[in-house]
Amino acid sequence: MADGVDSQRARSTSAELYRTMRLIRRFEERAIELVRSGVIAGGIHPYIGQEAIAAGVCAALRRDDFITSTHRGHGHVLAKGADPARMLAELAGREGGLNQGRGGSMHAADFGLGILGADAIVGAAAPIAAGAAWAARQAGSDRVATCFFGDGAVNQGVVFEAFNLAALWQVPIIFVCENNGFATSTRTEDAVAGTIAGRGAAFGMWTRTMDGMDVEAVLAAATEAVDRARGGHGPSLLECLTYRFDAHHTFEYTARPRYRTTEEIEAAQARDPLPRQGARLPEQVREAIDAEIEDLLTEAVQFALDSPHPDPSTALEYLYADSTPVRAGVA
Amino acid sequence: MPNQSYLKALNRALLDEMERDPAVCVFGEDVRSAATNVTAGLFQRFGPQRVLDTPISEQGFTGFATGAALAGLRPVVEFQIPSLLFLAFEQIADQAHKLSLMTGGQARVPVTYVVPSSGSREGWAGQHSDQPYSLFAHVGVKTVVPATVADAYGLMVSAIRDDDPVVVFAPAGAMRRRQDVDFAAIAPVPLGRGRVVRSGDQVTVVAVGHLVHDALAVADELAALVSVEVFDPRTLHPFDWPGLAASLERTGRLVVIDDSNRSCGIGGEIIATAAEEMRLIAPPKRVTRPDGAVLPFAAALDRALQPSREQLHAAILDVVGLGANGRGAWLDRDDVNGADGSWTNQVVGVPRG
Numbered sequence: 001m002a003d004g005v006d007s008q009r010a011r012s013t014s015a016e017l018y019r020t021m022r023l024i025r026r027f028e029e030r031a032i033e034l035v036r037s038g039v040i041a042g043g044i045h046p047y048i049g050q051e052a053i054a055a056g057v058c059a060a061l062r063r064d065d066f067i068t069s070t071h072r073g074h075g076h077v078l079a080k081g082a083d084p085a086r087m088l089a090e091l092a093g094r095e096g097g098l099n100q101g102r103g104g105s106m107h108a109a110d111f112g113l114g115i116l117g118a119d120a121i122v123g124a125a126a127p128i129a130a131g132a133a134w135a136a137r138q139a140g141s142d143r144v145a146t147c148f149f150g151d152g153a154v155n156q157g158v159v160f161e162a163f164n165l166a167a168l169w170q171v172p173i174i175f176v177c178e179n180n181g182f183a184t185s186t187r188t189e190d191a192v193a194g195t196i197a198g199r200g201a202a203f204g205m206w207t208r209t210m211d212g213m214d215v216e217a218v219l220a221a222a223t224e225a226v227d228r229a230r231g232g233h234g235p236s237l238l239e240c241l242t243y244r245f246d247a248h249h250t251f252e253y254t255a256r257p258r259y260r261t262t263e264e265i266e267a268a269q270a271r272d273p274l275p276r277q278g279a280r281l282p283e284q285v286r287e288a289i290d291a292e293i294e295d296l297l298t299e300a301v302q303f304a305l306d307s308p309h310p311d312p313s314t315a316l317e318y319l320y321a322d323s324t325p326v327r328a329g330v331a
Numbered sequence: 332m333p334n335q336s337y338l339k340a341l342n343r344a345l346l347d348e349m350e351r352d353p354a355v356c357v358f359g360e361d362v363r364s365a366a367t368n369v370t371a372g373l374f375q376r377f378g379p380q381r382v383l384d385t386p387i388s389e390q391g392f393t394g395f396a397t398g399a400a401l402a403g404l405r406p407v408v409e410f411q412i413p414s415l416l417f418l419a420f421e422q423i424a425d426q427a428h429k430l431s432l433m434t435g436g437q438a439r440v441p442v443t444y445v446v447p448s449s450g451s452r453e454g455w456a457g458q459h460s461d462q463p464y465s466l467f468a469h470v471g472v473k474t475v476v477p478a479t480v481a482d483a484y485g486l487m488v489s490a491i492r493d494d495d496p497v498v499v500f501a502p503a504g505a506m507r508r509r510q511d512v513d514f515a516a517i518a519p520v521p522l523g524r525g526r527v528v529r530s531g532d533q534v535t536v537v538a539v540g541h542l543v544h545d546a547l548a549v550a551d552e553l554a555a556l557v558s559v560e561v562f563d564p565r566t567l568h569p570f571d572w573p574g575l576a577a578s579l580e581r582t583g584r585l586v587v588i589d590d591s592n593r594s595c596g597i598g599g600e601i602i603a604t605a606a607e608e609m610r611l612i613a614p615p616k617r618v619t620r621p622d623g624a625v626l627p628f629a630a631a632l633d634r635a636l637q638p639s640r641e642q643l644h645a646a647i648l649d650v651v652g653l654g655a656n657g658r659g660a661w662l663d664r665d666d667v668n669g670a671d672g673s674w675t676n677q678v679v680g681v682p683r684g
Binding site for chain 2: 119135139162322
């Protein structure tokens, strides 16, 4: 099932990187519309502004490599190759969704693509990703795992437990910290002592900090980290400096918490990774990609809307791997 | 037939499953040196790739096992102390357990967590003496508590072969058991199936783990007075409700002895389910640790908070109407119970259920 080096290279072209970022950006914008219209319950954590990280890192990965994602995970799942239509159907809680509507925005998974799922507990997926990578190596495979997390996760003990295990056992994993400046509304400098990169170095991991708004820079660092992991040189930590343009979660549209100014957001938007990458392409190419993405997402939205709602009588389906009996809430 | 220990049963089950299935591997603190002896000989036999000493980082290695399971392995994780499960609870209850449903059935997490010497070890004090099996049953993690040497083997094998996370509690009070068994002849004990350990027709005693042996001893003591049936659920989740219902059809009376804290322990769930759905002709009773108990260090204090044979003895007599708070007290309660053919109206001596 592994795709070859050629298709990996194909995904790494400037146009493909732009395409992935454009897909994520427009996917999120369409999803926000669907949150506002009530099609998507529970809201989402938009990835807007951080697209270069998912696009750059996943372009360095093979189809059969593992990733774990976060509550802000749409970008990772799409960049790893998940079908946007099934992803949108998942957000809408439909049977046609990646998880048949059982996971939603914060838990999208596609095991066929190595997407072990987004995780809504900050940092909790770090040891899971490491364990998957270790097991793959035990099986004689050269698959690697990538664990995405935010700056908010770097104060979770479980993340350091995972760093230690990964470094100790030379696990083929790339830890990708998306430092977007905020853990919800708390600024990184108000929460993190020392440096994030220093925390990777403390475990003897190959660690790089880069401009997370430049997809080519992310790809270059990720490629090096993936090569190291695949070559048996152990784990890496990539700290990608970025900024979240939109809300922590769409609840902010109504709750309107005050933790940053419009000026600050606008200043960050001047570094928007999307036009930056777009400028590296001929206008014609860019426009063709934009048009293609619009068509793709129009179809995806339609697919999601047409997909049936799950039957309430199946609410406990998949709770166990077998037919373990489960009592109803009333006898 | 060789006389075997409960500890040996766990060890032999691990060894046999590792021989049978190369996907089985072991994670834990000091598993190579076999500090608890559960993993004795495994490192020598299967080597460093399958028997991994972990740093003291319970959340980390518990999650690591989940990831390894997602990628096709079948890890067994040992916790030397039951309270360590509190550290790993997020990774078990919120991650390993939830992944199957949340991913729409894509994830399989065949991990076994084994907890040798759960409960009081006499003199290990507050943070080494918990018996948290009810927590796992509550959140829906498959939970087994073998009472006997044979079941320790048969349930451990089933736990390892199960495609879901399973916690195996091996109570300290059961680890001392010995039994004449031939491990090679023991079939895996299916999860969710209890066992009538002793037949009787006047009262059912549901006993969990090591307390099965206390229940059998008390049943013997009372044999001249009361016919006690002892039911060992073996698995707490999924619980063998049909098995319990069948026993109560025979006896109509219920006492539960459970090493959980009283409030929200599995004993309360067993009583509630029996009251709602099964045949009861007398008010049931449970014998448990006190509410929210923390076991104190001093031996007498430690014992004072554990469910005891004396408490069980008294509870059985009460339920059959022979206790100090027995028949008379029930008859006084006719007015409370009303005119609907309630429990107390039917007590005359100790009728057959």
